[in-house]
Amino acid sequence: SMENSAAAIAAETDALADYWNGGDYRGIARSEVITNPRLQRYQDSLLGFFDRWRGELLIPLVYEREVRGVALFGAKHSNREYSAEDLRLLQTLTDQLALSLENGRLYEESVQAYQRADATNKRLIEMDRIKKDFVANICHELRTPVSTIIGYGEVLRDLNVSEDAR
Secondary structure: OHHHHHHHHHHHHHHHHHHHHOOOOOEEEEEHHHOOOHHHHHHHHHHHHHHHOOOOOEEEEEEEOOOOOOOOOOOOOOOOOHHHHHHHHHHHHHHHHHHHHHHHHHHHHHHHHHHHHHHHHHHHHHHHHHHHHHHHHHHHHHHHHHHHHHHHHHHHHHHOEEEEOO
């Protein structure tokens, strides 16, 4: 069920990311969705998202001008709306979160690249060992007949050997 929930959340997040394609990455409060005419087109999906997840404030997680996810904040304990200072603080936190998520993704990528390189290195070492064994076996197999031929050649070159021995 977690995979289904994660897939559903990812699909909803992708749909919400369309809202921020214009480059204005400000957060959206539930109250703003109802009153802002600019959000009219997204009103049903945004209100549905807020209702489903019981949130009051939605802030995109942006890295290099790309929305990588969203952070949804619930109502404040004081039941007041978020102030401009709250929004600045939460925007800073979501910027740091987006950066941390990207660092985590890059770290995971580097670990996978290291593992691939290590596996390739191990295969190359094994191939080198096999090549050395092959060359050693070939040298051993060639050494016996070549030694015999050299021995016969030395006997034939020896002028002191009688004609019958030759």
